[in-house]
Amino acid sequence: MTIADRWLLPDGIEEVLPPEAWKVEHMRRDVLDLYSSWGYDLVIPPHIEFLESLSTGSGSDLDLMTFKVTDQLSGRTLGLRADTTPAVARIDAHTLRKDCPVRLCYAGSVFHTRPASLTASRTPIQVGAELYGHAGPESDMEVIALMLETLALAGLCAPSMDLGHVGIFRQLIEESGISKAVEEQLFDALQRKASGEMKAILVDAGIDGDYQAMLMALPDLCGDISVLNKARKLFAKASPIILEAVDTVEAIAKRIQASYPAVSLYFDLGELRGYNYHTGVVFAAYMPNEGQAVAKGGRYDGIGASFGRARPATGFSTDLKVLLRLGNAQDTDLPSPILAPPEADPAIVRKLRSQGERVVNRLYDRPDAAQRLGCDRELKHVDGQWQVVPVTS
Numbered sequence: 594m595t596i597a598d599r600w601l602l603p604d605g606i607e608e609v610l611p612p613e614a615w616k617v618e619h620m621r622r623d624v625l626d627l628y629s630s631w632g633y634d635l636v637i638p639p640h641i642e643f644l645e646s647l648s649t650g651s652g653s654d655l656d657l658m659t660f661k662v663t664d665q666l667s668g669r670t671l672g673l674r675a676d677t678t679p680a681v682a683r684i685d686a687h688t689l690r691k692d693c694p695v696r697l698c699y700a701g702s703v704f705h706t707r708p709a710s711l712t713a714s715r716t717p718i719q720v721g722a723e724l725y726g727h728a729g730p731e732s733d734m735e736v737i738a739l740m741l742e743t744l745a746l747a748g749l750c751a752p753s754m755d756l757g758h759v760g761i762f763r764q765l766i767e768e769s770g771i772s773k774a775v776e777e778q779l780f781d782a783l784q785r786k787a788s789g790e791m792k793a794i795l796v797d798a799g800i801d802g803d804y805q806a807m808l809m810a811l812p813d814l815c816g817d818i819s820v821l822n823k824a825r826k827l828f829a830k831a832s833p834i835i836l837e838a839v840d841t842v843e844a845i846a847k848r849i850q851a852s853y854p855a856v857s858l859y860f861d862l863g864e865l866r867g868y869n870y871h872t873g874v875v876f877a878a879y880m881p882n883e884g885q886a887v888a889k890g891g892r893y894d895g896i897g898a899s900f901g902r903a904r905p906a907t908g909f910s911t912d913l914k915v916l917l918r919l920g921n922a923q924d925t926d927l928p929s930p931i932l933a934p935p936e937a938d939p940a941i942v943r944k945l946r947s948q949g950e951r952v953v954n955r956l957y958d959r960p961d962a963a964q965r966l967g968c969d970r971e972l973k974h975v976d977g978q979w980q981v982v983p984v985t986s
Contacts, residue, residue: 605708605715609914615927617718617913620747621700624720624913627746628698631739633722636697638680640704644672646900647679655679658705673704677719678896678908685725686897686904694726700913710885714914721890723908725897730841733874733892733907734848740888740909741853744878747920749887751855752878756846757864758838759871759891761828762811768832769804779808783863786812803830811863818846820860841874870896876909880919887915927951931981932968941972941979 602608609617625635643664648656658675674680677699685695700720708715722739724732744752762783766776775798782790788809795805810827814820821843828835839862846858866875866889873892880887890909897904930951933942945952953966963971963984970981 603715605705605713607714607716612926613917616917620913620917621718621720623746624743625698625700627742628722628739631696631722631735633696633698633739636681636684636699637701638674638677638684638699640702641671641673642680644670646683647672647674658707660704660706675703675705677701677703677721677910678723678893681723681908682725682896682906683900685723685906686900686902690902691726694724694732696722696724698722713885714912717912718914719910720913721908721910723906725904725906727907728894728905730844730874732905733841734845736890736907736909737845737849737876738852740876740878740890740911741849741856743911744888744916744920747916749878749880749916749920751857752880752887753857753859754849755859755861755864755877755879755886756842757861757866757875758842758873759865759868759875760838760873761824761835761862762808762865762868763872764832764835764838765804765808769800769808771798771800780865780868783811784865786863788812807831814862815860815864818843818858818860820862821846824862838873845874867891867893874907883919887911887919929967929969932963932966932971932984934972936974937972938979945972945981 629635641662644659644661647659655675660673660675662671662673663669664671681697681699685691685697689695698721701718702716703719705713705715705717720743722736724736741752741754744750762780766779771779775794778794779791782794791809791812792805795808800808807827807830810824814824814827821839824839825836828839842860842862846860849856849858864875866877870893871891872894875889875891877886877889888909888911890907892905892907894905895903896906928949928951930953931945932955933952934955942952952972953968955962955966959965963969969984971984972979973982974980975982
C-alpha cells in the first residue's frame with residue numbers, strides 16, 4: 594500500500610463524522626431511554642469472544658459473517674461479533690441465571706465479513722431488545738410493539754410488516770419423517786419458491802401424499818390475513834401444533850392492527866429467515882423503496898442450551914445508521930459554540946457549559962478564529978463583566 598492509499602477504508606467499512614456522529618449518538622440515547630422505560634436493562638457484551646460462544650445456535654450463516662483471529666494467550670479462535678444475540682443469550686443463561694422473565698437491550702457495532710446486501714454497511718450499529726423466560730405470544734407481541742415504537746422514534750411511523758412462523762415447516766418436517774439431508778434440500782428450494790424442485794425432492798424421498806401436499810402449499814401461503822384461513826384448511830390433517838402456530842400468528846396480527854393501524858401486514862408462512870435458530874414467530878419491517886428489512890426479529894427458544902439453560906426467548910434488532918438515513922427524527926444539530934479568550938473567567942466558562950452551551954477556547958490569535966471554529970458568539974469583557982455577544986466580522 595502506498596502512502597497515498599493509507600487513508601482508504603475497506604469496502605463496506607465507513608467512519609461516522611461530525612455532525613452525523615452526534616445524530617447517531619443522540620438517537621442511540623433516545624432508543625435506550627425508550628427501552629429503559631419498558632423495563633429493559635442495558636448490557637454491553639464484549640466485541641470479541643471465543644468463536645464457539647458467538648456461533649452457538651446460530652447456524653452456518655452467522656459463522657460465514659464472522660471475522661476470526663487467533664488468541665495469542667490461549668491459542669483458541671476468537672471472533673468479532675457479527676450479531677449480538679448469542680452474547681446476550683450467554684449473559685441470560687450463564688451470567689444472570691434468573692428464574693423470572695428477563696428483559697435485556699443493547700447498542701453497539703457488529704462486524705461482518707461481507708455485507709448483507711450490495712449497499713449495506715459491514716459495521717452496522719446494532720440496537721435491539723430481547724425477552725427471555727416467557728414462551729407465550731404476549732412476549733412476541735411485546736417485542737414487536739417495541740420494534741414499532743423504535744421505528745416511530747426515528748420517524749418511521751407507517752412500515753409494512755411481514756409475519757411468519759418457522760414452526761410450521763419444522764413440525765411438518767418432523768411429522769413426515771424427512772431426513773436431515775432432505776430437509777436441507779427442501780429448505781433451499783422453498784426459500785427460492787422452486788415448487789418443481791420441491792416436488793421432485795418429496796417424491797424421491799417417498800413422502801406421504803398428504804404431507805407432500807402440505808409442504809408443497811407453503812410457497813403460496815402468502816398474502817393478506819385470509820392466508821391464515823386457507824392454511825387452517827390445508828393443515829387440517831396435521832397435528833394441532835401447526836394449527837396453534839397459525840392461531841398465534843393471527844392473534845399477534847390482530848393486536849398489531851388494533852395498536853398500530855398505520856402498519857400494513859403481509860403474511861408468509863413459507864418464510865424461513867433465520868431458520869437455523871428461529872423456532873416460532875418471525876417478523877420483519879420494511880419501508881417503501883428500501884429493499885432490505887429495516888428491523889427484524891422472532892422467537893428463538895432454546896438458544897441458551899449450549900450455555901446450560903434452554904430458555905424461551907424472543908427479540909428484534911435494527912441498525913442505527915439505517916434508521917438515521919431513512920428517518921425524519923427530530924433535528925439534533927448542536928448549537929454553535931462560543932469562543933472564549935484565554936483570559937476568560939473559568940467560572941463563567943464552567944457555568945455556560947453546565948447550561949448546555951459549547952464553549953471553545955481560542956488557542957491562536959487570528960482575526961478569523963471564530964469563523965474557522967464555527968463560532969457565532971464570543972465571550973467578551975464588556976463594562977466590567979464577561980458577556981456572550983455576537984461575533985463581529
